[in-house]
Each structure stands twice: as C-alpha cells, then as structure tokens.
Amino acid sequence: MKYLITGGSGLIGSEITKLILEKNEDVFWLTSSKKNKTGVKSFSWNINKNQLDENCFQDVDVIINLAGAGIADKKWTADRKKELIDSRIKSTQLLFETLKRRQNKPKSIICASAIGIYKNQNNHLLNEESEIGTDFLADLTNQWEIEVNKFETIGIRVVKIRTGIVLSKDGGYLKSVAAPVKYGLAAALGNGKMITSWIHITDMANLFLFASKNEKMRGVYNGVAPNPVTNYEITKQIAKALNRPFFLPNIPAFLLKIAFGEMAAVILMSQNISSKKIEKVDFKFEFEDIKDALENIYK
Numbered sequence: 001m002k003y004l005i006t007g008g009s010g011l012i013g014s015e016i017t018k019l020i021l022e023k024n025e026d027v028f029w030l031t032s033s034k035k036n037k038t039g040v041k042s043f044s045w046n047i048n049k050n051q052l053d054e055n056c057f058q059d060v061d062v063i064i065n066l067a068g069a070g071i072a073d074k075k076w077t078a079d080r081k082k083e084l085i086d087s088r089i090k091s092t093q094l095l096f097e098t099l100k101r102r103q104n105k106p107k108s109i110i111c112a113s114a115i116g117i118y119k120n121q122n123n124h125l126l127n128e129e130s131e132i133g134t135d136f137l138a139d140l141t142n143q144w145e146i147e148v149n150k151f152e153t154i155g156i157r158v159v160k161i162r163t164g165i166v167l168s169k170d171g172g173y174l175k176s177v178a179a180p181v182k183y184g185l186a187a188a189l190g191n192g193k194m195i196t197s198w199i200h201i202t203d204m205a206n207l208f209l210f211a212s213k214n215e216k217m218r219g220v221y222n223g224v225a226p227n228p229v230t231n232y233e234i235t236k237q238i239a240k241a242l243n244r245p246f247f248l249p250n251i252p253a254f255l256l257k258i259a260f261g262e263m264a265a266v267i268l269m270s271q272n273i274s275s276k277k278i279e280k281v282d283f284k285f286e287f288e289d290i291k292d293a294l295e296n297i298y299k
C-alpha cells in the first residue's frame with residue numbers, strides 16, 4: 001500500500017505515519033509547510049494559489065485527507081473562520097479538480113470529519129443517521145463532507161471518519177486540559193455534565209488505516225471509543241492518571257464564553273456518540289475505557 005497524507009505533520013497524521021512506517025509501507029505527505037525535518041517524502045501545495053505538486057500521486061493507493069487549520073487554536077474572528085473553512089474546503093476541491101483530469105487515480109480517499117457535525121440532542125446517543133446541526137462547526141463539517149463525496153463521481157471510494165476528541169499527550173484536547181491539572185488546578189467545565197466522546201490516538205490512527213484497507217467500507221463512520229464519559233469524569237480521571245488533586249469548583253460556562261467567545265461552543269460541546277457502526281465492521285479498539293486510555297497515555 002502507498003499512502004498520501006494531507007495534514008500529515010499534525011497530531012493524527014504523525015501517528016498514522018508512524019504506524020505505516022512500522023509496517024514497512026510507503027507514505028508521502030502533501031504539505032503546506034516549507035520545512036519538514038521528519039524525513040517523510042513530502043510534496044507541497046498552496047491552497048490559496050490553487051497549486052499542487054502532482055508528483056505526489058505517483059502510485060498512491062489511498063489518500064488520507066486531514067488538512068485543516070486548528071479549530072481550537074485561535075479565537076473565531078471572521079478571518080479565522082474563513083481560514084478554518086478554506087483550509088478544508090478549498091484543499092479538498094483542489095485535490096478533486098486535480099484528480100478529475102488525471103488518468104491514474106488512487107482507489108480511495110479517507111477523510112477526517114468531526115462529531116461536531118451533529119445537532120446536540122440532550123445527550124441522547126447519536127449515530128451516523130442522526131440530525132446534522134446548524135451552528136458554525138456543524139456547517140463547516142457538513143460542507144467538508146459534501147466536497148469529499150464528489151470523489152465517488154470519479155470512481156474513488158470515499159470514507160469519512162467523524163472524529164471524536166482525540167486523546168494524546170502530544171497535543172489536542174489533553175494538551176490544553178492537562179496543563180492546569182499538572183499544576184494541581186483540575187476543574188470540570190460548565191456544569192461538568194457534558195458528554196465527551198473520546199478516542200485514544202492509537203485507535204484513531206488504526207481506524208484510518210483499517211478504513212484504507214477495508215474496501216467494503218464506504219460513507220460515514222463515527223471515530224469514537226465505545227464508552228463516552230462526562231466532562232467531570234474525564235477531568236477526574238486525568239487528575240488521577242497524573243496523580244494530582246481534583247477538588248476545585250467547576251469553571252462556569254459564562255466565564256468560558258467571555259474568554260473564548262463563540263469558540264466556547266467547542267469547549268462546552270456535549271456529544272454522546274455511538275461507535276456501533278465501526279464495531280459492526282469488526283474494528284477492534286485497543287482502548288475502550290477512559291481509565292485504561294489515560295493510564296496508557298501518561299504511563
């Protein structure tokens with residue numbers, strides 16, 4: 001198998017790359033970065049200039065499409081929102097338009113999506129058929145899925161992984177949440193009852209590779225572990241795994257809204273997401289329980 005990853009230098013892409021190289025398979029990156037010191041063979045693209053080095057497609061079987069500016073990295077100003085959209089939509093369009101006119105195409109594209117696409121329904125368990133939301137994040141994710149669906153029209157199998165909260169000590173949710181916990185400042189957010197549908201980084205990377213090889217998979221799959229937990233529970237378990245106290249009162253939602261503006265929606269999001277569909281196609285999770293996942297991450 002030969003893989004091409006967009007956004008390969010990010011949290012999920014780096015883990016996928018590591019697993020591919022461990023299996024002695026081939027991987028290229030299509031990157032927006034000028035410098036890449038990892039040794040992974042990289043080709044460049046410039047989404048805003050509609051430029052892409054087509055050599056990146058040489059003998060590639062699968063594209064893993066992860067590129068996108070970090071959702072929770074900066075406040076959502078109008079410019080930032082545009083960047084969040086363009087980095088996902090324009091990049092996917094550029095891939096599509098380039099592949100459409102090429103003779104040799106990869107067989108599959110496995111694209112990141114997000115559980116933020118769903119309309120929150122009072123913590124009811126949501127599956128891949130559940131209603132899509134109308135807020136900024138849901139709309140962005142939905143637009144991204146619509147763009148990637150177009151690859152089916154040119155004979156490329158499409159799988160979209162509606163990714164949950166990825167747990168890794170190298171970045172993402174735990175990097176921001178665990179920082180205060182490390183200093184003994186663990187506190188649940190809002191009312192602490194929001195459901196966090198999480199997934200361990202190893203399972204996340206394995207799921208992208210599983211979908212790459214399983215040609216029967218098509219369409220959307222939730223990328224979450226089987227046992228979501230409340231915000232209170234995950235914060236308590238992070239403190240436990242780090243051997244730190246957990247006694248502070250919750251941080252009220254209104255303070256988070258003042259600090260983060262519209263982006264507080266990501267922090268206060270409550271999504272109870274089902275993993276049944278991915279289990280039905282025989283994907284095996286290494287980490288089903290939050291305690292085991294965090295112990296492994298902080299061992």
Ligand SMILES: NC(=O)c1ccc[n+]([C@@H]2O[C@H](COP(=O)([O-])OP(=O)(O)OC[C@H]3O[C@@H](n4cnc5c(N)ncnc54)[C@H](OP(=O)(O)O)[C@@H]3O)[C@@H](O)[C@H]2O)c1
Nearest residue numbers: 007009010011012031032033067068069087112114163166
């Ligand atoms: N981590 C999570 O918990 C989570 C949850 C739900 C959905 N997702 C989605 O899954 C995808 C991968 O997640 P991740 O956590 O690995 O993200 P990440 O660590 O932020 O990495 C994303 C990568 O996208 C590329 N990128 C960044 N800004 C860009 C821009 N303006 N234009 C084009 N490319 C840009 C960069 O790669 P290059 O420098 O190589 O171009 C970057 O390393 C993202 O689209 C994210 O929204 C993640």
